[in-house]
Amino acid sequence: MTYRALDENTILDYVRGSDRLREHFSDLSALECEEVGDGNLNLVFIIRNRNDSSESLVVKQALPYLRVAGDSWPLTRERMRFEAQALMLYNELTPGLAPQVYLYDDEMSLVAMEHLSQHEVMRKPLVARKRFPRFADQISTFLANVLFKTSDLYLSGVDKKALQATYINPHLCKIQEDFVFTNPYMESPENNWNPEIDPEVQAVRSNTALKLAIAELKEKYMTQGQALIHSDLHTGSIMVNAEDTRVIDPEFSFFGPMGYDVGALLSNLVLNFGSHYAHTPDAAEREAYQSYLIDLMRDIWQQFEAKFERLWVENNCGEQVPNAYWRYPGGEEAFAAYRKRYLRQLLQDTAGLGACESLRRMMGIVSVWDISSIQDLKQRAVAERFVIRVSSRWIMERASFSSIEDMLAILREEATAVSA
């Protein structure tokens, strides 16, 4: 079928005409549809049986252009292929932590998937101080499995490169290269920041040491094909409820540095932490939740690190360093030292790459809802200055980090400075 953008009517015909979609419904005449996309990039349809709400699915279709701020520029529809194949791979590597994919239609740039009607996107409930007791366990399982099992630690060199070849994603990479690692830190017309923090923004843009570090982190992002990364794993790309976690929207996927995914997640928790200076005026309430966020970050990293290392010890079948390389007196300790060194480097990458994601949100093209929803600009500036300080320090001091506590200590020091 030649590509055409669907609408609320044609989508129903599409579903009825597909063997693999209509089997999800007991009554095809009772289908109804709601378009819930933001209309900028993708169409998102929820298809339901109006007589049985348990029967539903989601269809996501790529538009061939991107609409932002009145402008429209062409964008390759191929991104839906990256999304579909990544979701399918997630379900294979770590079942149950991404929506099920029912159908991928390459010509139509369309993916049909499980409707997560009982989940909510994580960003807003974090602003509402909700807690998710199973989240650290589940997201660390997701990260450890996907990152480890797509790396040279687990795959043969030939298999890894074959998989990597199916994730050459230059156009979406460029969005992150520009808007995470470059433009926010220089003059660029799309940049947008709170006038209250103009001095801090200008200071970042002329801070040579910081800019050199960001340029090095950008090089890592652009050249280090370490594992399949989601590459946009902020709290808006995660759906949660009390029992369950699902990762969505992996259209930016490519083979990049592992630390970018772990880092984007942690730094979005830093953004949320900062936002409570405005969202949660009651100091005791705020500190309790911020303290929960610190525990959450620690849990995520520590569980991730432990699971990643356990996977490695139990499945050291990749090209990177075969078991036979460590087969000599002292070799077992050497392998343990290698894992420790690898994970320490990953922690430092997590800090540096993740902090670029939070720093750019303060002065680039897009903020995050946690912060942008703060109406009072002076209050908002308190949160933003905090994020700028923590992010800058994570970037500049990362080479000294050997434990997640080093990252959290900076968070606490800067929190103390805000309260003082």
Place this chain on the structure above:
Amino acid sequence: MTYRALDENTILDYVRGSDRLREHFSDLSALECEEVGDGNLNLVFIIRNRNDSSESLVVKQALPYLRVAGDSWPLTRERMRFEAQALMLYNELTPGLAPQVYLYDDEMSLVAMEHLSQHEVMRKPLVARKRFPRFADQISTFLANVLFKTSDLYLSGVDKKALQATYINPHLCKIQEDFVFTNPYMESPENNWNPEIDPEVQAVRSNTALKLAIAELKEKYMTQGQALIHSDLHTGSIMVNAEDTRVIDPEFSFFGPMGYDVGALLSNLVLNFGSHYAHTPDAAEREAYQSYLIDLMRDIWQQFEAKFERLWVENNCGEQVPNAYWRYPGGEEAFAAYRKRYLRQLLQDTAGLGACESLRRMMGIVSVWDISSIQDLKQRAVAERFVIRVSSRWIMERASFSSIEDMLAILREEATAVSA
């Protein structure tokens, strides 16, 4: 045409039947052929006009298997594509430093190219203490142009990734991954070493600090897609004469760390340096040539570094860090600092990655002729111990290197230790 291996008769019909090949000859009835390949991997035919020796060309055809030590294993013929497209790209990026390509036939896994009848492979003349006055200038031009112009410093992100996608070369990468970075440093049946240096070889294989460093360098080789590297740039892949330098045999090409190419070249000069302990018994003669080799290494690096940096300053048009990023008071100095840092890292990669190439030649599947041609095993051991010491120190001490002099100082110290 369906693939079939050519022979000395069928190759002549092939040449006569090709519009683009027969134009190189004034008399098609006077063609003669010589097969000069080693028969392990590729067929190499020289086609000449027997009445006019100025008319000649070379045809190289990939065999679908690799014959080593009596065994035969299937090997993808696709490697000839990497060779052909790399040679063509070299001629585009830095004209005159690789053989001209006349024809590439994908179906036949065959490339026809300029016959370099006035050049010799560099390895043997270096053993004969020949000097090549234009070599440092020419090879540094080659390295600077190819590495810079295929990197994110010069190309847009989209163009670089599109180019990178045409050099996904898993099977030949695996040969280097195994035989440069892994098997030589562990028990592996194909390893081969001089029994005289068995204690040194066993010491390397149980040296945890060294093996951790090699594992990290292997990870860099496997994951860092920095630029199009030749990936087998030893002195057997370079043809020279007094005026001219040509790089050949880029079938291992892929997007890897730049330092591997610069390093393979320098470390093969270290191998040659060591070999003169046996090949050149006269101390004055030996020291004079070793001193020439040190000057050559210095020249290669310094000219490479200067040309690379000049290209960068004059053509900073890539994705990596746009000029606008450095447009602020102090930005010019910041850009200079970034270049310095980048080139320092490249020097350290050169030392570490290159030293893996020389170290493995002492204890892996293949030696180099410089060393293997030393008949007396005790004499050979002198050269080998020297190479092991220099290589190990380049690997272990590389993080402290800020100038080529740091690498050469180690060479001189170890040379002094041999003479003492």
